[in-house]
Amino acid sequence: MKKKILIVEDQFIEANHLRIMLERAGYEVSGIARSVEQAEEQVAKEAPALVLLDIFLTGTRTGIELAEQLREANIPFIYLSANSNEEILNAAKATHPNGFLVKPFREKDLLVALQIAEYHHENGLEAKLRKEAIFQKQLTAITQEKLAREQTLLKIAQVLQPLFPFDMMAVGYVGELPHVTHVLHFLRIGFNEYQVIDAQGLRVVSNLKLEEFNTLQSKMTPAVDVEIHTGAAFKKLAAEPSVRKLIATTFGMNSYLGFPLQTVHQVHGLPFLAFYSRRPDAYNEEHKALCYRMMPLLSQTLQHLVKSEKPAAFEQDRNVSPTTYSTNNQVNTFEGIIGQSHLLLNVFDLISQVAPVDTSVLITGESGTGKERVADTIHALSMRKTQPLIKVNCAALPTNLIESELFGHEKGAFTGAFEKRTGRFEQANNGTIFLDEIGDMPLETQVKLLRVLQQKEIERLGGKAPVKVDIRIIAATNRNLEKEVAEGRFRLDLYYRLNVFPIQMPSLSDRKEDIPLLVDHFLQYYGRKTGKKITGVSEKGLRALALYDWPGNIRELENVIERSVLLAKGTLIDQIILPTNSVAKVSGKSEEARLKTIFENERDHIIAVLKKCNGRIRGSQGAAEILDIPPSTLGSKMKKLGIKRDFGY
Ligand SMILES: Nc1ncnc2c1ncn2[C@@H]1O[C@H](COP(=O)(O)OP(=O)(O)OP(=O)(O)O)[C@@H](O)[C@H]1O
Incomplete structure (x- = not known):
């Protein structure tokens, strides 16, 4: 059966041109609407399988408003727009479109966008239903446990x-x-x-x-x-x-x-x-x-x-x-990813949802936020964990070598190709390829990558026939890919293919509550490495760490702690040496950053004191004495705040 598509476009010539392209490709056009009102009527009458949606239409209402209704009705839609203004792009993105075509586009672009939207829609639905089915089974099992x-x-x-x-x-x-x-x-x-x-x-x-x-x-x-x-x-x-x-x-x-x-x-x-x-x-x-x-x-x-x-x-x-x-029945599945802030817990949820399925993942976030760590974890938790995980830094590859590096070449394919070379994609066969800094990939290579994603095959340079590969793709970038797309540096069709399951890494300044845990982790690591016994960081030091804005995120924090451990004279790190222009960087943002609630503050303070006392509650220099409360009150507070004696949560 032909798929019905509704065109919502106020320019008559463009709408008609679209109709011709769609009908030529075997789709049925259920109608052309010029305003949101007309589109609403047609959606109610015809229930299209997909809507092509211009943003600015006749009348006062925009396509973005209609998009919200379409999302509610579970009808996939693709924006068609000449406007690449970032603000509009962001508002449109917030409606979770199934595609975005920037005018003028070619017939081929339209057809690829339709294919991707259908694929996304079906996959999304399937994933949703799968989740619900899993939940029903789990619920039954729980009630039977009595x-x-x-x-x-x-x-x-x-x-x-x-x-x-x-x-x-x-x-x-x-x-x-x-x-x-x-x-x-x-x-x-x-x-x-x-x-x-x-x-x-x-x-x-x-x-x-x-x-x-x-x-x-x-x-x-x-x-x-x-x-x-x-x-x-x-x-x-x-x-x-x-x-x-x-x-x-x-x-x-x-x-x-x-x-x-x-x-x-x-x-x-x-x-x-x-x-x-x-x-x-x-x-x-x-x-x-x-x-x-x-x-x-x-x-x-x-x-x-x-x-x-x-x-x-x-x-x-x-x-x-x-x-x-x-309760604590947690097995540390996310080994090496330290933190308990709700932003990081959200990332853990996404990892555990996507790891077992073969979906492509796009990890975005500032440099040093742990994108590579997340890619490692997804691979380690996937069915492919015994197969290779091949990492490619797309920004570090010289443009003239990138294709032979990724796809390989036959002997004599170009001057200097003395030997046959197996490319990274072939090396990753049956496993995962991690394409780091994907936003830096040249446009010509992006076309070839799209082909690998669509056809699951690669072509070696100088090769005679394509080679089939079975690969899961995880890509990462610290660039704003929508902006790259809007400015013509990144292909929209590739963006949609990669962005099937996005994971946004929070920057450290947005999850400052994780700093003490990260500091402890790095202190232990570098303490072991240098053979120094470091017990912690002074109150003053912790304050300085909390006030700094961390533009280099966890990598920068790790470097600061490594340096502090090397320079430490005693067992307690008193002086934290922040990067030289740190004063300028200590921004007002720290003030705006989420302030801890009284509950969190009390809990964190008690944990910090317990750590200092090695978990000792009573007696001279025990935690109760330092906090100036009776040990029994401390005990009940710990119970109330869910703190264990070994000062974990
Ligand atoms: N949650 C975390 N817990 C502990 N260490 C972390 C965490 N996140 C990142 N790190 C460490 O911080 C450093 C930077 O992490 P990673 O290389 O994964 O970041 P990235 O976002 O991929 O950076 P880039 O964009 O520059 O490639 C690494 O040494 C990593 O081990």
């Missing part, structure tokens, strides 16, 4: 993470006064680690008096439908006094997704499931649609778990440790 209620919910939280990425999950019900609510919160503190906080625990962690907390709880209104609040909308919501505000301020959350659970059994209130994320744009229409699809299954599973005896209202201001604890 664990205690909290353990079961904890496991459910873990398997919900890939579907609704969250930093905190809340499950429970809003009850009638005076019983108010009965809610458990699962705070993510590691890749597979969650801390369970009940309502009483939440009150203690946020230092609220009983009456204050009960007032907040009584203001809680039950969700009647799927609710999503992100960015500014979340800020507005979190400005109202409520438990949500408490969670937002205590744990630094920036988006929310919640929905009611439809229960058959009688419970003491209205059950709900909610997710919070520190990312301001964590949830979108796709998550909403997923909620509706998952609601029956989740309701059925969770109703037994939220259904419990009437909870006792918190009538007394008990000063006991709340029932919070952390």
Whole structure:
């Protein structure tokens, strides 16, 4: 059956030209719309398989507005635009198009873009369905395990993470006064680690008096439908006094997704499931649609778990440790990638999703953020792990040699080709090729790379026939590839082929909370290497590290620590020598960077003191003495904050 395509384009000649090209290639054109209104009518009438969408149209509304509706309806679309202005490009990109064609384009470009969009759409759908099917299986297995209620919910939280990425999950019900609510919160503190906080625990962690907390709880209104609040909308919501505000301020959350659970059994209130994320744009229409699809299954599973005896209202201001604890069944899958910030946990989630499948991955991010480390990890966690991982730095290859290096050559293929040479792609056969600095690849080579991606074959220079290769491609760049595309230095079709699964590495200045862990890691590494016994960095040193802006990211931090270890006179590093122009670089951004919540601050401070005391709590120079609190109070604080005696989390 011919695929139906809708053309949304206000220029009559261009639209007609497109129609001819599409029909010649065997597509059916379901119509031509000149404005968003006309397009809406046609979409409702014809349900096209794909939409070609110009950005500026007749009328006041733009193609970007229509794009949002198409995404909701799960109809793939490709932008057609003459405008390569970066701002427009970014707004268009935010709608997650399936392709982008810059006018004027050739017939061939159009057909390749269509092919890629179809491929992406089907792959995306397949991946989505695969994820949902895996989740259903996992959920069934969990309920059959017959664990205690909290353990079961904890496991459910873990398997919900890939579907609704969250930093905190809340499950429970809003009850009638005076019983108010009965809610458990699962705070993510590691890749597979969650801390369970009940309502009483939440009150203690946020230092609220009983009456204050009960007032907040009584203001809680039950969700009647799927609710999503992100960015500014979340800020507005979190400005109202409520438990949500408490969670937002205590744990630094920036988006929310919640929905009611439809229960058959009688419970003491209205059950709900909610997710919070520190990312301001964590949830979108796709998550909403997923909620509706998952609601029956989740309701059925969770109703037994939220259904419990009437909870006792918190009538007394008990000063006991709340029932919070952390689980740690984590095997360190991401060995060598240090950090626990939510931005890095998000990268871990993406790695674990993409590693087992053969999808191409595009890793972007500033220099020194760990892109190569991520590529190593993806390969190590893939089915291809016993096969070669071949790394090519595209920026370091001389332009005249790049093709023979990548694709190989036959003896005598050009002057100086005395021997036959096997190219990197052939060396990587059955394994993975890592194309670092892909943004530096010359345009002529990009065409050949596209061919490898499309046809899965290479042609040696001077070779007579193409050679089949089975390769997974991971590419990385510190350039802004959209900008490169807009400026004509990078092929759009190659960009879309590579950008099947993007991973954006956060810069170190955006995840400064990881600095202490990274510092410890490098101290141990360089301490071992130099044979010096270094126990830590002074408070002053840590402050200097936290204030610096780290333009060179982790590589720069590593170099600074290596130098400090070499120069250290005692066991404690007192003086941190930052790069010479560091004063200029210590920017105001550090002020803007996410400030730690009271909860995180207290936890980090206790861990730092415990480390100094080698985990000793009591006695002279024990952590309790330094913190000037009784050892029993320190013990309960550690329990509350999920800190273990060996001062891990
Ligand atoms: N999360 C991390 N934990 C520990 N070490 C890290 C981490 N990320 C990066 N490193 C170290 O920092 C250095 C730079 O990392 P890497 O080469 O992977 O960065 P990159 O983004 O690929 O840089 P470039 O763009 O310059 O190639 C390496 O020595 C790496 O081992």
